[in-house]
Amino acid sequence: MPNSGGTAESVARARECFLKTGTVPATQVRPGIEESWRRSRLSGVGYDDLNPPYFEGLDTDGRLVLAAKPVLDRLEQTLLDAPVSLILSDARGRLLDRRVNHGSFRRHLDRIRLAPGFSYAEEHVGTNGIGTARETRQITFVDGSEHFAAPLHAVACATAPIIDQLTGRLAGLVDITCWSPGDGPVMSAVVCGAARDIERRLAELGSERERTLLEQFMSAERHGGQAVVAVADDLTMANRRAADLLEPSDHAILRDKVAELVGAGGNHATSFALSGGEQVTMRCTPVEANSAVVKISLTDGHRSPPRPRMRPADLKLAGTSTVFANVCANLAMHRQAYTRVLLEGEPGVGKVALARAVHCRYAPERSFMVIESTADVAGQCRAALGASGGTVVLRHVESFSGEARAAVVDWLDTIAGDTDRVWVVATADVGAELPDDLLGRLPATLTVPPLRHRIEDVRELVPALLSTSTSGRSVSCGPAAMRVLLRSTWPGNVTGLAQALCHALARRRVGQIQPEDLPESCHVTASHVLTRWETIERDAIIRALLETHGDKAAAADLLGISRTTVYRKISAYGITNPLTCSKMEHLGPGP
Numbered sequence: 001m002p003n004s005g006g007t008a009e010s011v012a013r014a015r016e017c018f019l020k021t022g023t024v025p026a027t028q029v030r031p032g033i034e035e036s037w038r039r040s041r042l043s044g045v046g047y048d049d050l051n052p053p054y055f056e057g058l059d060t061d062g063r064l065v066l067a068a069k070p071v072l073d074r075l076e077q078t079l080l081d082a083p084v085s086l087i088l089s090d091a092r093g094r095l096l097d098r099r100v101n102h103g104s105f106r107r108h109l110d111r112i113r114l115a116p117g118f119s120y121a122e123e124h125v126g127t128n129g130i131g132t133a134r135e136t137r138q139i140t141f142v143d144g145s146e147h148f149a150a151p152l153h154a155v156a157c158a159t160a161p162i163i164d165q166l167t168g169r170l171a172g173l174v175d176i177t178c179w180s181p182g183d184g185p186v187m188s189a190v191v192c193g194a195a196r197d198i199e200r201r202l203a204e205l206g207s208e209r210e211r212t213l214l215e216q217f218m219s220a221e222r223h224g225g226q227a228v229v230a231v232a233d234d235l236t237m238a239n240r241r242a243a244d245l246l247e248p249s250d251h252a253i254l255r256d257k258v259a260e261l262v263g264a265g266g267n268h269a270t271s272f273a274l275s276g277g278e279q280v281t282m283r284c285t286p287v288e289a290n291s292a293v294v295k296i297s298l299t300d301g302h303r304s305p306p307r308p309r310m311r312p313a314d315l316k317l318a319g320t321s322t323v324f325a326n327v328c329a330n331l332a333m334h335r336q337a338y339t340r341v342l343l344e345g346e347p348g349v350g351k352v353a354l355a356r357a358v359h360c361r362y363a364p365e366r367s368f369m370v371i372e373s374t375a376d377v378a379g380q381c382r383a384a385l386g387a388s389g390g391t392v393v394l395r396h397v398e399s400f401s402g403e404a405r406a407a408v409v410d411w412l413d414t415i416a417g418d419t420d421r422v423w424v425v426a427t428a429d430v431g432a433e434l435p436d437d438l439l440g441r442l443p444a445t446l447t448v449p450p451l452r453h454r455i456e457d458v459r460e461l462v463p464a465l466l467s468t469s470t471s472g473r474s475v476s477c478g479p480a481a482m483r484v485l486l487r488s489t490w491p492g493n494v495t496g497l498a499q500a501l502c503h504a505l506a507r508r509r510v511g512q513i514q515p516e517d518l519p520e521s522c523h524v525t526a527s528h529v530l531t532r533w534e535t536i537e538r539d540a541i542i543r544a545l546l547e548t549h550g551d552k553a554a555a556a557d558l559l560g561i562s563r564t565t566v567y568r569k570i571s572a573y574g575i576t577n578p579l580t581c582s583k584m585e586h587l588g589p590g591p
């Protein structure tokens, strides 16, 4: 029975007590079990019924199943006709394989839907070997009434996580289930051994797969001098041409396209636009289920002009990050072609500043006009047309009234032939809904990344912003204060940074700004400088929470991670309740 908890009866009583009061009498159940009950309750799992969801089309031919097969085959031989089952699940707790030879035990497992396709994740069925081992990443034994859901009380299960040694990520789980009471130490030893064997085979298959991928990559590279990329689950290899062509933001696009083509089977080609707008054709040679070698070429007739590498410094803007440099270069390219641009970005990221900087670089003598929603939009548009040409910025065009938008659409049609006199940039919040008639008249879209995604820009922005606000006073930012600024998530972006510096300047007339000169909001921040990956992960969680109206279980499903992980990340990233906020910039530890 339970290793260091109470007897079966006392565990059953403890569960009843927990269901009634939310607490457990001391030492009646093992600590891991009590925590899992709490998580199950938080996830809203039913305690007297069982509704594991069913998933179609799970990857039953993938590397994990392949690696596990001989291990399960061997163990199955030893089971003979005993009422015992061996189970393999994927990293999300969805069953991929089940071995059971005993008739009535198999029927029982079918009744409780411990069968291929069903998910035994904790958030769906509560405390159980598979779900709880998935949450804790530890070998887990759950017996009888330790299960949260009563329909599972007849069985005992031991589960071990299978870790992909290449990536360190959870690859799946291997489980052994029998009638309760089970023998915890023996069952745990069996699954532990099985998990290690599967991990070893996974690593061997991984290196085989990489070898095949490398061979295909080298062979594609030898023929034809094209951009070649090899893509696998956790690996991307690119030749020089591909590295020159692709921006970091193109990798996600590429993976999606590869998944589409590999899913469709066979060798295929597809055309799509890279993040910089270049139209490319991609030819894909699948290597395995989730990996392929692709050749990429600019689509005929869509040869884009060589990408001008206009740097922020050329535009007299502060910022050293590659992502910001890319937006600068791309906006400059569109200005050269007089392409109208929708410039998206969270408030305060520097959209207008960027449009102004590009304008000043190419035509400082011409007019630069910013039209706001509060203005007489139609009148201002007419005035812009009458001027000698220049740049017109429609600032936060999503907040224009219907009438103002109609006037803008009319005006854009009027100047449609004016291809080298008036350059139009509309700015908008990220994800703002814009009507199709307006979007159709803004052929290019660029996104200015939030400051937290290019936090290294803070180092250059701080002296640049200080120089415009100190009116000759000699004030700089001390290293300790800079560290504080680099840790902030800057929900107000560059505008927020400028405000924080103004606050500091009111306290420090000369010398070096110290941490205590900065506003409180700068100190309520992440515990360390977030990496780009962490900021992307945090924002994905925020977006999922917004999409699911704050429903953490639904957000976890959407993201393909467990609910506990969502809770942990929410707390680690300091994400505040998105239900009380309408926009991403209000999330996170803000001022």
Ligand SMILES: Nc1ncnc2c1ncn2[C@@H]1O[C@H](COP(=O)(O)OP(=O)(O)OP(=O)(O)O)[C@@H](O)[C@H]1O
Residues within 6 Å of the ligand: 316, 317, 318, 319, 345, 346, 347, 348, 349, 350, 351, 352, 353, 354, 395, 396, 427, 461, 464, 465, 494, 495, 498
């Ligand atoms: N790269 C930069 N270098 C120097 N100053 C910058 C930079 N980016 C933004 N700023 C300054 O930050 C402030 C905010 O920029 P800006 O008004 O262009 O942001 P925005 O994204 O257009 O804001 P909103 O969404 O509120 O319209 C401005 O004072 C601008 O000059």
